[in-house]
Amino acid sequence: MSLELTxxxxxxxxxxxxxxSVVLPDGAVLGILDGVDLLIHGGDHLSVVGRSGSGKSTLLNILGMLDVPTTGRMEFDGVPVESxxxxxxxxxxxxxxxxxxxxFNLLAERTALENVMTPLLYARGRSFWQRERIAAQMLDRVGLGGRLQDKPQKLSGGEQQRVAIARALVRGPQLILADEPTGALDIAxxxxxxxxxxxxxxxxGAALVTITHDPNVAALADRHYLLDSGHLRAGAEVAA
Incomplete structure (x- = not known):
């Protein structure tokens, strides 16, 4: 598949x-992704669907720079990741x-405010010194302004996911990667x-990539992809 030209x-x-690809203990090579081409712009909302074992988690790890390609080229914000x-x-x-x-991956012994502040501990300047206020504002933005001091066990599943969203957004990321973000929640x-x-x-204006098994969640995206046996295809049909 060729790169989308826009x-x-x-x-x-x-x-x-x-x-x-990864090398197995017996020396065999296991291919996970194969010739993936993809462009993501600010403001895009993409969904990627695929069966278990199709390579979705590996793709997400590469997009998030937790892993690097074996071959091929990736750029993030114009910079080659391999460099x-x-x-x-x-x-x-x-x-x-x-x-x-x-x-959710929330810290059980930390309050909602402390969980959302965690990424700001690695920030610099204003974001670091004003981390408590910034985190409180973000929790208020997701409707949890009155639950700042509650620990995860006092929050419902939906509220915990809102804390996770606030934590993901608190540093103003350019790219948001959502891995089965509604999988542990009821439909509503x-x-x-x-x-x-x-x-x-x-x-x-951030870009959002949603990895999901749920066709209803996938249908909310503007662009849809199917990952099948390591091959990424654009325009995958999803059922709303």
Whole structure:
């Protein structure tokens, strides 16, 4: 599949011919991604669907610079990822990528405010020194302004996911990666969470990539992809 050609500005993320493979203990090579091409611009909302084992998590890890391609080319904000050191990737990831996970991954012994403040501990300047106020404002933005001091066990599943969203957005990331963001929620709560996420993303101009098994969640995206046996195809049909 060739790269999408558009007259838009320079993409935030570009993948060209990306593969990812690992060597198994017996020496065999397991191919996970095969020739993936993808362009992501600011403001895009993409969904990627696929069966378990199709490579969705690996693709998400590469987009988030947690992993690097085996072959092919990836650029983030115009910079080739392969030219970055591990530390440079970590710094860029911390400032520019927000992750939202199915299981929330909140710190059980920390309050909602403390959970959302966590990414700001690695920030600099105003974001670091005013981290408590910034985190409180973000929690208020997702409707939890009155639950700042509550720990996760006192929050419903939907409220915990809202804390996770606030944590992902608190540093103003350019790219938000949502891995099965509604998988642990009931249908109504999941829909409310996705509407909130779309609203906040639209206001910020960030790009959103949703990895999901749920066709209803996938249908909310503007562009749809199917990942099948490591091959990414655009325009995948989703059922609303």
């Amino acid at each position: 007259p838009r500005s320079t993409p935030l993320v570009s993948l060209e011919g990306v593969t990812r 970055m050191s591990g530390n440079a990737r970590a710094v860029k990831r911390g400032s520019s990528v927000g992750f939202i996970f199915q299981q 709560t999941g829909q409310a969470v996705m509407e909130l996420l779309d609203e906040v993303v639209a206001e910020s």
